[in-house]
Amino acid sequence: MSDAAGNAMLRVEDVSAGYDGFQALFGVSLEVNAGESVAVIGPNGAGKTTLLRAISKLIGVTGGDIAMEGRSLKSVPAHEVIGYGIAQVPENRRLFPRLTVAENLKMGGFLPSARARHDERLAYVYSLFPRMKERSGQLAGTLSGGEQQMCAIGRALMSGPKLLLLDEPSAGLAPVVVQSIFEMVKRICAEGYTVLIVEQNIRQVLKVVDRAYLLETGRIKQSGPSAQLLASDEIRKAYLGI
Amino acid sequence: MKSSLAPFIALAVLALVPLMGIGNYPLHLLIMVLLWGYVYTSWSIMGRLGMVSFGHGAFLGIGAYVVVMGWNSYGLSPWFGVPIALALTAIVAFLIGYPCFRYKIVGHYFALVTLALSEVTRLIIVALRDQTGGSLGATPKTALAETSWSLGALQFSNKIVWFYVILVFWLLGLWVWKKVDESMGRLALEAISQEEDASASIGINVTRLKLGVTMISALMTCIGGALYAQYQLYVNPETVSGIGISLQMVFGVIAGGMYVRLGPTVGAAFTLLLAEGLRLGFGNKYHALDSTVYGLMLVLFIIYMPKGILGAAMEAMGKRSAPQPKPYSR
Amino acid sequence: MSEVFDIFLLESVLNGLLLGGLLALLSLGLNLIFGVIDVVWICYAELIMVGMYAVYYFHVVFGWPLLLAMLMGILIVAMAGAALHYFVIRPVLAAEPINQLLVTGGVLFFLQAAATLAFGIEFKNLGVTFPPIVVGDISFSMPRLIAFVTALAGMLGMYLFLTRTYIGTAIRAISQDRTIMPLMGVNPNRIFLVTSALGGGLAGLGACLLVLQYDIHPAIGLSFGPITFLICVLGGLGNMVGGFIAAFIFAQFISVGGFFFAIEWGYVIAFLFFIGMMFWRPQGLFTK
Numbered sequence: 092m093s094d095a096a097g098n099a100m101l102r103v104e105d106v107s108a109g110y111d112g113f114q115a116l117f118g119v120s121l122e123v124n125a126g127e128s129v130a131v132i133g134p135n136g137a138g139k140t141t142l143l144r145a146i147s148k149l150i151g152v153t154g155g156d157i158a159m160e161g162r163s164l165k166s167v168p169a170h171e172v173i174g175y176g177i178a179q180v181p182e183n184r185r186l187f188p189r190l191t192v193a194e195n196l197k198m199g200g201f202l203p204s205a206r207a208r209h210d211e212r213l214a215y216v217y218s219l220f221p222r223m224k225e226r227s228g229q230l231a232g233t234l235s236g237g238e239q240q241m242c243a244i245g246r247a248l249m250s251g252p253k254l255l256l257l258d259e260p261s262a263g264l265a266p267v268v269v270q271s272i273f274e275m276v277k278r279i280c281a282e283g284y285t286v287l288i289v290e291q292n293i294r295q296v297l298k299v300v301d302r303a304y305l306l307e308t309g310r311i312k313q314s315g316p317s318a319q320l321l322a323s324d325e326i327r328k329a330y331l332g333i
Numbered sequence: 334m335k336s337s338l339a340p341f342i343a344l345a346v347l348a349l350v351p352l353m354g355i356g357n358y359p360l361h362l363l364i365m366v367l368l369w370g371y372v373y374t375s376w377s378i379m380g381r382l383g384m385v386s387f388g389h390g391a392f393l394g395i396g397a398y399v400v401v402m403g404w405n406s407y408g409l410s411p412w413f414g415v416p417i418a419l420a421l422t423a424i425v426a427f428l429i430g431y432p433c434f435r436y437k438i439v440g441h442y443f444a445l446v447t448l449a450l451s452e453v454t455r456l457i458i459v460a461l462r463d464q465t466g467g468s469l470g471a472t473p474k475t476a477l478a479e480t481s482w483s484l485g486a487l488q489f490s491n492k493i494v495w496f497y498v499i500l501v502f503w504l505l506g507l508w509v510w511k512k513v514d515e516s517m518g519r520l521a522l523e524a525i526s527q528e529e530d531a532s533a534s535i536g537i538n539v540t541r542l543k544l545g546v547t548m549i550s551a552l553m554t555c556i557g558g559a560l561y562a563q564y565q566l567y568v569n570p571e572t573v574s575g576i577g578i579s580l581q582m583v584f585g586v587i588a589g590g591m592y593v594r595l596g597p598t599v600g601a602a603f604t605l606l607l608a609e610g611l612r613l614g615f616g617n618k619y620h621a622l623d624s625t626v627y628g629l630m631l632v633l634f635i636i637y638m639p640k641g642i643l644g645a646a647m648e649a650m651g652k653r654s655a656p657q658p659k660p661y662s663r
Numbered sequence: 664m665s666e667v668f669d670i671f672l673l674e675s676v677l678n679g680l681l682l683g684g685l686l687a688l689l690s691l692g693l694n695l696i697f698g699v700i701d702v703v704w705i706c707y708a709e710l711i712m713v714g715m716y717a718v719y720y721f722h723v724v725f726g727w728p729l730l731l732a733m734l735m736g737i738l739i740v741a742m743a744g745a746a747l748h749y750f751v752i753r754p755v756l757a758a759e760p761i762n763q764l765l766v767t768g769g770v771l772f773f774l775q776a777a778a779t780l781a782f783g784i785e786f787k788n789l790g791v792t793f794p795p796i797v798v799g800d801i802s803f804s805m806p807r808l809i810a811f812v813t814a815l816a817g818m819l820g821m822y823l824f825l826t827r828t829y830i831g832t833a834i835r836a837i838s839q840d841r842t843i844m845p846l847m848g849v850n851p852n853r854i855f856l857v858t859s860a861l862g863g864g865l866a867g868l869g870a871c872l873l874v875l876q877y878d879i880h881p882a883i884g885l886s887f888g889p890i891t892f893l894i895c896v897l898g899g900l901g902n903m904v905g906g907f908i909a910a911f912i913f914a915q916f917i918s919v920g921g922f923f924f925a926i927e928w929g930y931v932i933a934f935l936f937f938i939g940m941m942f943w944r945p946q947g948l949f950t951k
Contacts, residue, residue: 147846169845178846185843187836198836201829202848250848385761387768432941441703441900444764445892446941448705452889453934460927576885580705580768587765621779628773635766636754 100125100160100285101146101177101254107154108145115141117309118155123254128276128286130317132293132330133306139289140182142306143256146287147179148172159254173202176253183263184243188232192223192242195231199249208251216245219278237268244275248284255279257288261295273299293330297321348500351493360492366605367496367503368560370598373585374506375553378513379546380583381591383439387579388429388447391454392422392551394574396558398458398465401473401568404486406464411487415559419552425450426551427544434543448576455575470569473562487563495564502560503598506553510594513546584631590641599643672919674801679918681803681811683911685872688814689887690894690906691821692865698838698901699858702752702763706771708888710747710863712778714740714870715879719787729791736874737867744863745856752859753852771884778881786878793875806875817868818907821861834858838901890917890930893937912936 099122109115115138123129131139144150146157148169157164159175167175178199186195196216200209217224220241226234231242240260247255260276261269273295280286280299290296297303297317305313305326313320320326351360376389399418403409409417429450433443458465465471476486482494489495562568571577581604589600607630611623638645693707704710717739721732751770755763793805825831833849834857844851877883894913898905913933920929 149842149845168850170848170850173846173848181843181846185840187839189839190832190836194832194836197829197832198847198849201833205848206829246847385764387764428938432938436941438941440760441697441764442896444761445703445896445900446937449889449893449896449934449937452885453931456927456930460931576771576889580765580772583761583765584769587762619780620783621776624776625773625780628769628771628776631769632751632766632773635762635769636751639755639758639762 098125098161099123100127101287102158103142103146103155104157105155106142106145106152106157108141108150108152110141110150114153115309116145119306119309119311120155121304121311121314123285123287125253125285126283127302128280128288128300130296130300130303131287131289131306132291132296132303132320133312134330135291136308137306138309139291139306140258141309143179143258143287143289146172146256147177173250173252174204176251177256178247178250178252178254179256180240180243180247180258180260182258184239186231186234186239186242186246189230191228192231192234193227195242195246196223196227196249199246202250205250209249212249212251216248219248219282220245235268236264237271240264240268240272241275244279248279252284254285254287257286259289259291261290261292269295293326294321344504348497351496357492360496362605362609364492364496364499364564366598366602367499368557368564369585369601369605371499371503371506371560372554372557373582373589373597373601374503374510374594375550375557376582377586377591377597378510378553379543379550380586382543382546384543384547385440385444385583386447386547386550387444387576387583388450389551389554389582390451390574390576390579391425391447392554393558393561393578394451394454394458394570395422395425396555396560397562397568397573398471398558400559401471401562402464404473405471410485411559411563412485415556418555418559422551422555423548426547430544430547431540434540434547448579451574451579452576455570458570458574465570468570470567470572472567475566488566499560499564502556507594509549509553513549517542517546586641587639588631588634588641590644590647593641593643593647596641596643600641603642674803675918675921676915677801677803678807679915680911681807681914682918683914684811684814685807685869686887686890686894686914687907687910688817688865688872689869689891690898690910691818691903692862692869693891693895694898694901694903694906695821695834695858695865696862697895698903699834700748700752700756700855702756703767703892703900704747704862705764705767705888706747706774706884707862707866708884708886708891709771709774709778710740710743710866711870711873711887712879712881712884713743713774714867715874715877715883716778716782716787717867718871718874719789719879722789723787729789733871736870737864740867740870741860741864744866745860747863748856748859753855775881775884782879782881784881786880788878789874791875804876806872809875810872813868813872817865821865824861830854830857834861890933893934897937897940 101123103119103121105118105120107114107116107118119138119142121129121131131142133139141150145152148164148167152165159177162175164172164175187198190198196213197209200206200212205212222238223241223245226238231239234242244257244260257276261272264272269292276286276288277299286300288296288300297320300317302316303314303320304311305320313323313325350363372393376386379386396415396418399421400411400414403414403417404411429447432438433446438446459467473486473488476483476488477490481491482489558573561573585600585604586597587600588603589598590596608623608627611626615622640648689711693704697703714736718732718736721727721735722729727735747767747770751766752763755766795802795804796808825835833844833847833854836847837844837849837851837854841851844854877886890913894909895906897913898907898909916933916936917929920932
């Protein structure tokens with residue numbers, strides 16, 4: 092991590108955030124470098140989703156700063172964050188159930204800059220997920236869980252982001268499907284996207300990402316390369332049940 | 334001790350006001366405040382439980398027109414007209430209330446359905462123009478040609494009599510409010526306005542409770558309509574039914590504060606004095622200038638003081654007000 | 664209004680069909696606003712009244728060509744819709760729903776009174792007459808036919824807009840999931856404003872069609888406001904297809920009911936039908 096000094100793609104510095112009256116993050120700092128895949132792992136209620144929401148500005152940040160490629164997001168409203176090249180796949184997919192797959196993808200490319208490249212991006216997403224092409228006219232609410240996740244990731248890719256934020260992609264899916272979701276994440280990383288992923292399924296996600304942070308009760312407890320965390324006694328005992 | 338006596342002293346003072354020789358106009362205003370205070374209180378008995386009715390103009394209109402038409406067309410004394418009006422009101426309230434509560438038609442739906450009800454009532458009154466005089470309104474045939482009062486026709490030329498009659502009904506309204514609170518209990522009160530499914534599981538029949546409260550509220554409003562007709566000795570479809578008066582009731586209540594027992598009355602005083610003040614202030618030079626300003630003030634009022642005058646005042650004083658169920662959950 | 668209903672039952676049925684198109688257009692705007700912003704504009708019909716006066720003034724008083732005056736009317740009501748959202752709805756979006764309903768009720772009062780103040784209570788009309796179209800024994804009123812065709816075209820245009828454009832798709836998306844819209848780069852406030860302007864524009868189009876048939880006065884909104892609400896409730900609030908079908912059902916009641924009785928009774932019968940429907944299909948005829 093020699094380049095951590097100044098040219099990280101995403102830099103989260105001493106961030107505090109929460110919902111009215113309830114603080115969920117206490118001075119969280121982390122970095123994601125270009126081309127890297129990084130996970131934030133931790134138990135339920137640790138503040139993982141809050142962290143992603145804070146980065147996307149869906150909730151207010153009460154302290155600290157978040158910067159994308161050196162540009163602070165402090166006074167950027169939520170709907171402009173995507174313009175900085177940050178796309179988020181929200182928890183539970185959150186597709187528009189009564190829009191078709193194609194329309195959901197279209198919404199992902201809503202930004203004027205993305206609209207010009209709609210056809211090109213769509214072809215790319217379809218090449219990544221051929222299933223989405225077959226289902227393009229189907230209402231998103233009728234897709235299976237795994238297909239919904241494909242659609243949600245595809246929707247985020249439509250804007251041509253530099254950084255992809257994935258919020259619990261495996262949550263609520265059948266074990267068989269979970270496996271394929273992580274395959275999908277691996278492919279996204281291989282495509283050259285920088286990925287920040289939040290997961291409870293620690294064993295699986297650590298096999299996919301380069302580095303990880305352990306978040307507990309709103310604070311970063313540990314960080315390091317995946318292999319190192321997988322080998323850490325604390326994590327093995329507390330989260331992997333070994 | 335001191336606080337429990339205060340309302341009675343205030344009431345005694347109020348009861349003595351007309352005997353102090355105030356002019357006819359101030360007395361008229363006072364009567365109108367009490368009358369509308371009573372009607373607004375009737376509305377709030379269901380409104381504050383989350384059943385926001387925009388249709389009380391229907392009940393007011395039935396009360397006013399059945400009594401007046403009974404007297405004019407069939408020579409029926411209001412003493413018989415009022416029970417007929419009440420029966421009709423009960424039927425209408427049931428026909429609207431039952432499907433709404435049984436099938437949980439709440440919120441915007443309920444408001445729109447009741448809004449249509451009040452407008453349909455107005456249309457019926459207009460459509461029966463041969464009997465009702467249509468949109469020109471109607472005047473009860475006078476029984477006061479030779480005397481100054483007639484108990485049988487419920488007509489009194491002396492405003493002081495009306496003051497006491499209406500004062501009694503106003504007090505009755507406040508008493509019913511209190512009784513509804515006490516008899517239903519906090520649990521039912523909260524159940525009725527928010528946790529429908531949860532309350533059904535603990536054995537509270539929400540449909541019946543809501544229907545009961547609606548009946549009380551509608552019947553009281555119906556009596557208000559009859560009182561209005563007998564006091565004013567003039568009814569008009571626009572002033573006792575339809576969208577206008579129905580919205581006006583809700584405005585008054587919101588302005589005063591829906592969750593405080595005296596809120597609706599304060600709202601009645603406020604809206605009435607505001608309308609009168611604007612009317613006198615602008616005179617008749619510009620037709621409708623007063624109502625334009627009135628409408629604008631209502632809009633500003635709802636935006637900037639959503640809890641109402643009394644509600645906001647009590648909040649400012651840090652006083653705990655009555656239980657405040659959510660107006661309604663969608 | 665009643666002079667349109669005469670002679671033949673078949674004629675009333677056909678006229679009801681024509682009226683249905685118009686009512687469907689009126690309910691579409693209200694449904695659009697409700698579906699997207701979750702607010703009911705009680706003053707919707709009063710916006711139409713404003714549009715009717717606008718067309719009247721530009722055409723009769725300022726002497727503009729009728730079509731141009733109508734375009735101006737649509738534009739003015741669209742702007743009024745946006746202004747209504749910006750100045751009145753936005754401040755109460757987080758308030759209790761009753762206040763949201765009531766605040767537009769206040770606007771209803773205000774618009775009625777302001778129209779009385781500005782235009783007086785006299786009835787006004789465009790003074791345009793069209794010859795009736797006679798087919799065999801049946802005659803149609805030309806303005807009704809124009810209204811029907813235009814209303815259908817307007818609805819088709821709205822459908823294409825909502826399905827083919829980015830903003831239109833975003834409008835449908837935001838009604839399904841409001842909170843994640845910023846993740847798409849969509850500013851919800853802007854979409855609300857656009858939707859309000861669209862709703863206003865539909866009211867403006869309705870005004871253009873109504874002004875061909877009816878006299879204008881400050882309380883004209885009350886003649887079709889409540890019926891529009893009932894249509895929306897019967898079709899399921901926010902359900903545009905349901906509202907479309909319900910509009911044609913109601914129009915038959917008004918038209919055929921008005922044929923047998925006075926026009927007010929047509930409304931009363933429609934309302935009684937509505938109450939009956941509530942016992943049968945309480946969640947609206949066409950809920951999803």
